[in-house]
Amino acid sequence: DTAVSQTPKYLVTQMGNDKSIKCEQNLGHDTMYWYKQDSKKFLKIMFSYNNKELIINETVPNRFSPKSPDKAHLNLHINSLELGDSAVYFCASESVLGELFFGEGSRLTVL
């Protein structure tokens, strides 16, 4: 059983399109995150949700809209994709001990 699963693993799309990435965790954690990893491997926090409530929005363009239908799911929808959105997007959930459990990542390529 995969603890944190993301789909799709790969996304290739044209500029201007809209795309979504889904994330699910089966660890029973209350807090989930989206991180963006760029081509230089820098990891930047985008959003954090605690029990379906947004608690961190790290000045991400409002083309990015997270949605948490329940505490086990945190999806990311991106409108009007730009070249600079190309990156690997990681979902993570956080244990009560503060440890993050990451998904395998979703590699987005915008052409």
Add this chain to the structure above:
Amino acid sequence: AQSVAQPEDQVNVAEGNPLTVKCTYSVSGNPYLFWYVQYPNRGLQFLLKYITGDNLVKGSYGFEAEFNKSQTSFHLKKPSALVSDSALYFCAVRDGRDKIIFGKGTRLHILP
């Protein structure tokens, strides 16, 4: 605001030798410190953490880290490196209930 620095982009170590990957931090309160490892095309995996207590923290795969409050450092160490330890290592810091910030990563290359 908290920050974390990893001064080395890459560390090369011969197999069997001890390794150290450096990390320094800046937080306004008591730090929560973490190390994560990322293998190619994979997500990050938790290695170890320091929250309070003993300054020497032991973690997965034989790694340990030493918390030094006066030097604001949390260096990752292993007594004897394996080729399979080659990966990207991230130090991370959290200040109380604030968000978790990652360093830029250090690529560890273990030479056979």
